[in-house]
Amino acid sequence: EPEVTQTPSHQVTQMGQEVILRCVPISNHLYFYWYRQILGQKVEFLVSFYNNEISEKSEIFDDQFSVERPDGSNFTLKIRSTKLEDSAMYFCASSRDIGRNQPQHFGDGTRLSIL
């Protein structure tokens, strides 16, 4: 069964550095998402992306964050000037269609640790 893949599985970065988290969505999916879960908290929506544009973003997704689909297969989340509070599990997801009854398919996540 096709799946969403994320790399790396664990990223350790010094505070203030930039980090890029990578995702390969399911190949025929058109809608892409990033979520994160800070330890002990709920999974939170960050951003959704369609047709090379952000379609919705949360208040968390400020100028420190950006997303890109650099080619036909990858979807990346860039975090600039990382802070300690950016430490979290970051999940990529994709869906074939948009709509409230469309399931989103998640990757295994990247654990980001900021030191």
Next chain:
Amino acid sequence: ILNVEQSPQSLHVQEGDSTNFTCSFPSSNFYALHWYRWETAKSPEALFVMTLNGDEKKKGRISATLNTKEGYSYLYIKGSQPEDSATYLCAPPGAAGNKLTFGGGTRVLVKP
């Protein structure tokens, strides 16, 4: 901001027993409710998408019901097995369908 609550936070179940737990969400502006099963170190796996009041969905020994008027959904596990051990998450989508707002999850541990 949607307030989505799940209870209990965790529960221990003896193998073979059945169990159920709750997801509460705002009943106004309801669009749908997604249920996910999330095993440790794996990706959250979509279980059900429920849309209509009174909906009942089933996948193997797992089933779910939906009450949109009062704003809750129950997830049932019949004859729990150790492989059912996971965190079960519910999430209503927003109006545009992009954004899932997750509850805190119910962590189920099935003891042999």
